[in-house]
Amino acid sequence: MEQTNHDILLEVKDLRTYFHMPDGVTIKAVDGVNFTLKKGRVLGIIGESGSGKSVTSRAIMQIVDRPGKIETGEIYFKGENLLDKSEKEMASLRGSQISLIFQDPNTSFNPYMTIGDQLRQAYRVHRRSAGKEECEEAVRDALKLVGISNWEEVCKCYPCQYSAGFRQRIFIAMAMIFKPDLLIADEPTTSLGITIQAEIIQALSDIKDQVGNSVIIITHDFGVVAQFADDIFVMYAGRCVEYSPKRDLLVAPRHPYTVGLLRSVPLLEVRKTRRLKSIPGFPPDMAHPPEGCPFAVRCEWAQEKCFREQPELVQISEDRLVACHYPLMDYETAQDTRLD
Ligand SMILES: Nc1ncnc2c1ncn2[C@@H]1O[C@H](COP(=O)(O)OP(=O)(O)OP(=O)(O)O)[C@@H](O)[C@H]1O
Ligand SMILES: [Mg+2]
Structure with a gap:
């Protein structure tokens, strides 16, 4: 129906x-x-x-x-x-x-993968054949969307190197990488x-x-x-x-x-x-x-x-x-x- x-x-x-x-x-x-x-x-x-x-x-x-x-x-x-x-x-x-930010976002990160790799992996879920350039562009846009401008540096780091608030921002970036309607x-x-x-609420509102x-x-x-x-x-x-x-x-x-x-x-x-x-x-x-x-x-x-x-x-x-x-x-x- x-x-x-x-x-x-x-x-x-x-x-x-x-x-x-x-x-x-x-x-x-x-x-x-x-x-x-x-x-x-x-x-x-x-x-x-x-x-x-x-x-x-x-x-x-x-x-x-x-x-x-x-x-x-x-x-x-x-x-x-x-x-x-x-x-x-x-x-x-x-x-x-539709994206869901889980109640405990820490369980959604792989502690052994760099933030950049995790975002690239999230992008490739729906764009398997995406080239390196397309991937980098999507990752950069998603991180900028949540107010992270030093995205290249952040991509090289691991989640544990950042505070809980910053990790939440990165997780929001991951959830928004395809700009879902919901x-x-x-x-x-x-x-x-x-x-x-x-x-964080302000970041969600800006997004x-x-x-x-x-x-x-x-x-x-x-x-x-x-x-x-x-x-x-x-x-x-x-x-x-x-x-x-x-x-x-x-x-x-x-x-x-x-x-x-x-x-x-x-x-x-x-x-x-x-x-x-x-x-x-x-x-x-x-x-x-x-x-x-x-x-x-x-x-x-x-x-x-x-x-x-x-x-x-x-x-x-x-x-x-x-x-x-x-x-x-x-x-x-x-x-x-x-x-x-
Ligand atoms: N995996 C599960 N196995 C059995 N019961 C569950 C499971 N997950 C949730 N429930 C039941 O569903 C109810 C609602 O759980 P839910 O996680 O949706 O609550 P919530 O409103 O999100 O609470 P909170 O504010 O603590 O996150 C729980 O009280 C529990 O009884
Ligand atoms: Mg709950």
Whole structure:
């Protein structure tokens, strides 16, 4: 089946990815994810550890680790369902049209190969017959794209000779060597200091301005999405609980979980006067997800229905979706009562 909306680069519909463990237990890591990404936009996916962010990104690339399996869903990329593609077709898309920066980029480098050789190798994956000159040009362009001007010198060195932040820049260069239309960056700044974090986000933003690609940035950190994303997708227990343009979500979150996340971050201007609070409790065990809303046991507004029925993701305004039986329509009032 083909889609025709030319503004949309990626559309994920009811994606479910489960891990069937050898002991017979099924972990529902991604359990009905829906979102769209428009061309040239940045989508931030945010959620606590274990909410299924990395599994979602790996499912899009179809590189889910065993014993994981994509159970159902549709992943339209440029109007074509990636789940209908063969492994050979997917291999030709990976790196050239969709790139993924892995959560731990250090595992993606070969410590015994120079940076230049690794970039040349990445280029030759899709251009096997490329001559030396073409290869050098691609490597130079990719390194310049991430702000590395002394590229010849860098190419002769090994990854361990550089700091984590610089290595991340090189990895971004590798991911962008074919200027893919979609870059997925899974926690690209988590292990970095605050200044380097900001530099990496700035580099991703500069790349997007030059190349015009779309970006999915996965993070725990509202600071990162506040700085870089256009739209935000809040993930909880393998599902999307809120999807919204950034500003609307930061100013007036509608899902109680989003409220909880926002109250736990110090940086936002609008929340300067608020005390910081973390969300009490833990996410559900996805081997035994609850019958009702997975956030209900942690939610101060939960009512009887919330423990009984899982809320669907529904549209509450033109471009906002929320999966909550009782979305917060008056955030400021709700916020005041909660903090007393
Ligand atoms: N290889 C695996 N085998 C079994 N279960 C897995 C595997 N990888 C992921 N899972 C399950 O999927 C859930 C979601 O994992 P995922 O890595 O997507 O979380 P995440 O949101 O990226 O978390 P983090 O913020 O810590 O990176 C995990 O809690 C775990 O239960
Ligand atoms: Mg992850």
